[in-house]
């Protein structure tokens with residue numbers, strides 16, 4: 275059994291301001307990979323040996339070179355976690371992040387990933403990242419609010435296969451190093467720091483940056499290797515006699531020290547477990563005692579390659595902390611790995627808990643992988659997906675922007691096959707029932723009930739599908755009638771504009787709402803900065819509110835194209851909308867996703883249909899935002915007079931009869947509502 279955690283040590287140089295007090299060259303001595311440290315009384319020396327020891331003269335480049343093999347593992351689809359651990363002010367953030375002149379591990383890894391990407395010929399590499407901080411035992415998504423730069427609080431949930439994941443975590447696709455730098459720097463600035471006596475810019479939180487790397491075979495696009503590198507900058511353990519913390523800092527310090535103590539307890543428990551044998555259930559591993567350890571559970575359990583970088587500060591006043599840090603590192607390196615290399619050279623988990631094995635549903639005969647494709651092994655921690663008909667079972671594709679960055683590679687997928695009762699599992703369930711003493715009669719009754727519910731579910735699914743198809747047809751009809759036609763002449767556009775205004779007056783709606791019914795087209799003066807779709811008025815001439823309204827309107831159109839599968843046109847319109855709402859982070863992300871998907875790097879992002887619940891019964895008034903209606907509200911048949919009763923004026927406008935007009939209005943409202951829901955989804 276190999277080690278789960280490798281350890282490197284780095285000693286930072288003395289602070290130029292002399293803040294480290296007395297420094298004796300003999301305090302910390304490094305010889306090769308051996309390090310020894312004197313205790314604070316100076317009467318005892320402690321000796322340790324690790325994989326790599328960097329002395330005070332080490333450069334950021336040398337530190338990066340020593341960790342480079344870990345990145346190679348991620349390309350192979352193996353998850354890696356790198357922790358920076360040490361007392362406050364010992365150089366963890368410097369090592370991980372560095373600064374502009376002297377970049378640390380994070381920017382260097384991203385640089386290496388993009389270099390790798392440019393070297394690949396037969397496959398395409400895509401990178402995305404998520405970034406969270408744990409402050410006072412709460413998880414905040416540092417990317418959750420790009421554009422507003424306000425970290426968003428997130429919950430940790432346990433998935434059905436027992437993995438702890440951050441709910442609604444934003445994962446940002448990145449196309450270039452520059453783009454990463456801009457976004458990462460902006461997010462890093464929102465991380466909580468404060469001045470203490472030991473560090474003028476002390477991190478008050480643990481930060482976990484996760485880089486998701488996906489390598490897709492160009493020839494067989496369903497062959498994907500995905501790995502992640504989790505870069506964890508732990509907050510420094512603090513001796514409050516030295517930090518001179520005030521009350522608030524003390525609270526933060528207590529949370530930091532508690533989570534680090536839990537980390538220590540977990541390492542102890544894992545070592546004890548290893549000594550007694552893994553089967554011994556008497557050893558309790560307290561992962562749930564802190565959010566930090568919950569999130570790092572997968573890594574600590576040994577399901578990824580881990581590297582601990584212990585940062586040490588020179589100086590007599592840190593002597594005790596230095597020995598504590600080195601002792602922690604030593605006991606961490608005793609934790610065993612659960613990754614094994616099998617005979618074929620592929621890696622797999624040695625002791626995978628049963629729940630982690632919940633693999634793909636059994637294949638139907640039509641889904642047998644083609645003979646030229648490599649076999650898909652369920653046990654390997656990374657997935658080479660081979661079958662175009664089976665959904666990818668690895669980590670969620672980059673196409674899904676919001677997902678749990680710390681989710682495992684293997685996830686159960688709900689399909690029509692396993693949604694209904696029965697299937698392969700039924701026989702197993704029967705056996706279990708028999709074992710638990712359920713009578714045969716009961717079992718038969720239950721089987722009949724299951725079969726009935728399966729039939730009902732299938733019927734509902736079929737009905738749903740038929741309804742969806744109808745809705746889509748209605749939408750595409752609406753689309754062809756009303757969507758922006760780029761080739762329209764200016765005169766035609768003006769007419770449409772007038773029509774929108776008339777409709778707004780007639781139906782007593784706001785102009786943007788009416789614009790959805792009859793979109794106004796005005797050629798833009800000057801080229802569009804991002805999109806090449808010259809629709810919408812000149813941005814400079816609009817006030818803030820009008821800009822946002824136009825952004826929403828264009829997004830709604832884009833979504834209709836998106837839903838209809840015309841991704842190129844959708845992308846143009848999203849880009850155009852982005853010109854109006856350049857702060858909109860979700861829209862920016864949607865554009866990246868579409869660009870990636872048009873390049874074939876990720877599967878096309880799916881539109882989420884948000885149904886917004888209304889407490890009040892459905893009613894349209896002059897100010898009603900149809901976006902707040904549920905699709906069910908809109909399904910109710912209405913006559914034109916009933917629309918009039920509730921405040922929407924129905925103009926017959928050449929319609930043959932009142933029913934026909936009412937039907938049209940209903941379609942309009944439905945169409946509008948579906949778009950408005952989309953706007954809620956993207957813009958709000």
Ligand SMILES: Nc1ncnc2c1ncn2[C@@H]1O[C@H](COP(=O)(O)OP(=O)(O)OP(=O)(O)O)[C@@H](O)[C@H]1O
Nearest residue numbers: 286287362363364365366367368473476477509510
């Ligand atoms: N190897 C190094 N070379 C030069 N300067 C360093 C080095 N390591 C750390 N420093 C400097 O020491 C100071 C403290 O470092 P840093 O903020 O990285 O500590 P930290 O361990 O992250 O502290 P905290 O846990 O309080 O956030 C910074 O000014 C940093 O620039």
